[in-house]
Amino acid sequence: xxxxxxxxxxxxxxxxxxxxxxxxxxxxxxxxxxxxxxxxxxxxxxxxxxxxxxxxxxxxxxxxxxxxxxxxxxxxxxxxxxxxxxxxxxxxxxxxxxxxxxxxxxxx
Amino acid sequence: xxxxxxxxxxxxxxxxxxxxxxxxxxxxxxxxxxxxxxxxxxxxxxxxxxxxxxxxxxxxxxxxxxxxxxxxxxxxx
Numbered sequence: 001x002x003x004x005x006x007x008x009x010x011x012x013x014x015x016x017x018x019x020x021x022x023x024x025x026x027x028x029x030x031x032x033x034x035x036x037x038x039x040x041x042x043x044x045x046x047x048x049x050x051x052x053x054x055x056x057x058x059x060x061x062x063x064x065x066x067x068x069x070x071x072x073x074x075x076x077x078x079x080x081x082x083x084x085x086x087x088x089x090x091x092x093x094x095x096x097x098x099x100x101x102x103x104x105x106x107x108x
Numbered sequence: 109x110x111x112x113x114x115x116x117x118x119x120x121x122x123x124x125x126x127x128x129x130x131x132x133x134x135x136x137x138x139x140x141x142x143x144x145x146x147x148x149x150x151x152x153x154x155x156x157x158x159x160x161x162x163x164x165x166x167x168x169x170x171x172x173x174x175x176x177x178x179x180x181x182x183x184x185x
Contacts, residue, residue, distance in 0.1 A: 073169065085153075086153055086154045086157065089179060089180075090153045093153065
């Protein structure tokens with residue numbers, strides 16, 4: 001089956017729109033494939049909030065189209081309520097100050 | 109290999125009134141930038157980081173002088 005760029009773009013945008021807390025990462029929350037993704041997952045899990053995740057590794061176009069949308073070059077990328085919150089550094093800093101928990105648990 | 113003084117200068121120019129210190133974390137291309145700037149006031153961290161990244165965008169990425177830039181921002185009055 002051939003997946004087109006438009007289909008991938010739609011899947012990326014849908015996942016951001018449909019999941020309050022959406023993480024794009026390398027690997028899966030159960031098996032992260034990069035230290036930065038692993039650390040970001042650990043911060044999110046610590047908040048106790050539910051989150052959805054998409055592995056960007058299976059197709060290089062996922063990352064390309066995601067970064068075109070977000071204007072952010074690196075992975076991971078965390079979105080809350082459709083807005084890019086940040087990557088590993090920002091998520092870690094927000095976690096350390098307690099703001100991450102407030103953000104992911106706040107009513108939309 | 110990145111030129112630390114040049115990078116500090118680019119960030120200072122992009123954010124007038126800022127205090128910038130850049131250090132090498134590993135290998136000359138993994139850098140840490142600590143930036144205190146009045147422009148950050150009221151902005152989410154992501155937008156603060158975008159301002160810093162934007163100043164050195166042309167030096168950042170695969171095959172360019174900066175491979176990774178870790179950023180710590182603080183808003184000043």
